[in-house]
Amino acid sequence: MHSTTIKRRKQYKNILIYAIVVISLFFTLFPIYWMIKSSLTPDDLMYTPRPSLFPERITFKHYQSLFTETSFMRYFFNSVYVASITTLLSMVISILGSYSMTRLRFRGRIFIMRSIILSYLLPVAVLFIPMYILMSKIGLSDNKNSLLIVYLTFTVPYSCYMLISYFRAIPKSLEEAALIDGCTHLQTLIRIILPIASPGIAVVATFAFTLSWNEYLYALVLTTSPSQQTVTIGISTFQFSDQYIWGLIMSSSVISSIPAVTLYLLAQRYLISGLASGGVKQ
C-alpha cells in the first residue's frame, strides 16, 4: 500500500518533469527553428499570411545572394578581426592583472579589485555617448579599430572577475617551492599557474570572444561605413527602402550565430562551475 503511493508519486513527478521539459524546449527552440526554416524558404512561400510550419520546398538562394550580392563577407571578417584581437588583448591584460592581484602583495591591490567589479557592472548604455565623443577626439571615428579599444572595457573586467577566482583556487604551495628554488614571479606564472589554469583560461577566452562577437550598441555608434561594420550591425541593414529582406536577414543570422553558439556549447560543461565559482559563491 505504502510502496504503491510512493511509486505513484514518483510517476507524477516524472510526468511533471517531462511536461516542463517539453514546454520549455518548445519555447526555447521554436524561434531558432523558425530562423533556420525561414532562411531556407523561397520568397513565394515566405510572404504568405499562413506560412506552413514545416518546410515544403527548400532553397539556398538566400545564402547564395548573401555571399554574392551583399557585403556580408566583409562584415563577417570585421567581426572575426575585432573579436579575436579583443580576446587576445584582454587575455594578456587580465592574466597579468589577475596574477598580480591574487599573488603579489602591494598597496592598492584591493582598491583595484573593487574598481574592476564596479566597472564590470557599469552599463554600456551609460558609457556609449562619452565613448563616442572620446573616439572622435582621438581620430578613430568610423574605424573598426576603435572597437578593439572599447570592447576591452567589458571583456577585461569580466575576464579578471573570472580569472581571479580560478587563480585563487590554485594552491600557493606549488609556487612557493619554485620561488625558493630561485624562480622569478613571472616564471612561476608561466610555468606553474598558466598550465594549471589553462582550461579555465580557455573558457574565459571563449566568453570574451562571444561577448565581443555579439556586441551591438558600441558597434552601432562607432562605425558607420560598411567597410568598418561588424555582422551585428551589417545584418540589420538588409532592407529595401523600409522593407526588411527577411530571407537575407534570417540566413545571415544563422551564419553569424554559428561561431558564438559553437563556442558556447563547447564551453558549457564548464559554465555551471564557472558561474558558481565566479562570484556567486557564498
Add this chain to the structure above:
Amino acid sequence: MRKKNKLLVNQNEKTLGQLLVLPLFLLVFGLMGYPFINTIYISLTNKRVGYDSSFIGFKNYIRLFQDPTYWMVLKNTFVYMILAVGVKLVIGMILALTLNEDFKGRAIVRMLLLIPWALPGMVAAMTWKWMYNDTFGIINSILKNIGLIEVSIPWLSSKHLTLYSVIIVNIWRGIPFFIFSLLGGLQTIDGQLYEAAKIDGANMIRRFWSITVPSILPVISITTMLSSIWTFNDFENIWLITGGGPLNSSSVVATYTYQIAFQYNEMAQAVSVAVSIMPILIVMILFASKRIGKED
C-alpha cells in the same frame, strides 16, 4: 643581511605587482573613469555634434524633467525591468529545480536550453521581429490555426502591446542565465538536509521555502541584481524590434538616449538622460558589488 635581502624581494614584488596591474588601472580609470566623469560635465553644457559648447548649468535637466516623454520612458524602463526580471526568476527557478532532478536526457536538455543566451542579441531580436510580423508572422498564424484568435494581434504596432512584446523577447533570451546560475547554487546544497526534512514530514513546497530558498539566497540575489542592471539598460532588443515606437510606447532609457544623441544630435541633452538614471544604477551596482565582494 638576510633581512635586507627579504626587503629587497618585497620591494621587487611591489613594483612587479603594480606594473602588472598598470594596464588594468589605465583601462578602468582612463578609458572608463574619465569618460564617465566627463559625462557629468557634458550634461551641464549645450554640446551638439560639430558645434562648440558652452556651460549652461542645469538647463538640460530642467528641460528633461518637464518633458512628459521622459517620465513615460522611465516608467517603461521600470515596467520592462521588473516584469522581465520577475518572470525570468520564476521560470529560471522552475527550470533549475527541474534540471537538478535526475531524468533521461538531462545533459542534452541542459545544453539546448542554453542556446538563446549564446545567440547574438541582434539575431534574437530580428528573429522575433519576423515572428511577430503583422502580416506574415508565424505567431499570429499559429494562434489563428489553433482557433485562439480570428484577427491578427498587432504585436508591434499597438501602443498597448509593444512593450510586452519586447519583454517576451528579453525573457526568452535571459532565462538561461537564471537557470545556470541558480542550478550552480542548487548543486551546492547538502542532500541530507532534504532527507531530514522529509523524515520530519515537510512536503515539497515546504522544503522549497525552508531549505532551498535560504540556502541559495545569495545566488538568487546576485543573479537577480545582475539581470536587473542588464535589463534596465537593454538597448538592441528594443531598438531593433520596435525602435521605441509607436509613439515612444516601448521606448526605454537606452533607446531614448540614443535617439536624442544620434537622431536629434543633442549630445548634452542625451547625456543628461544617462546621468539622471545614475543614482538608480549606482544603488543597484553597489548592492550587486557588495554581494560579489563577499567572497573576499
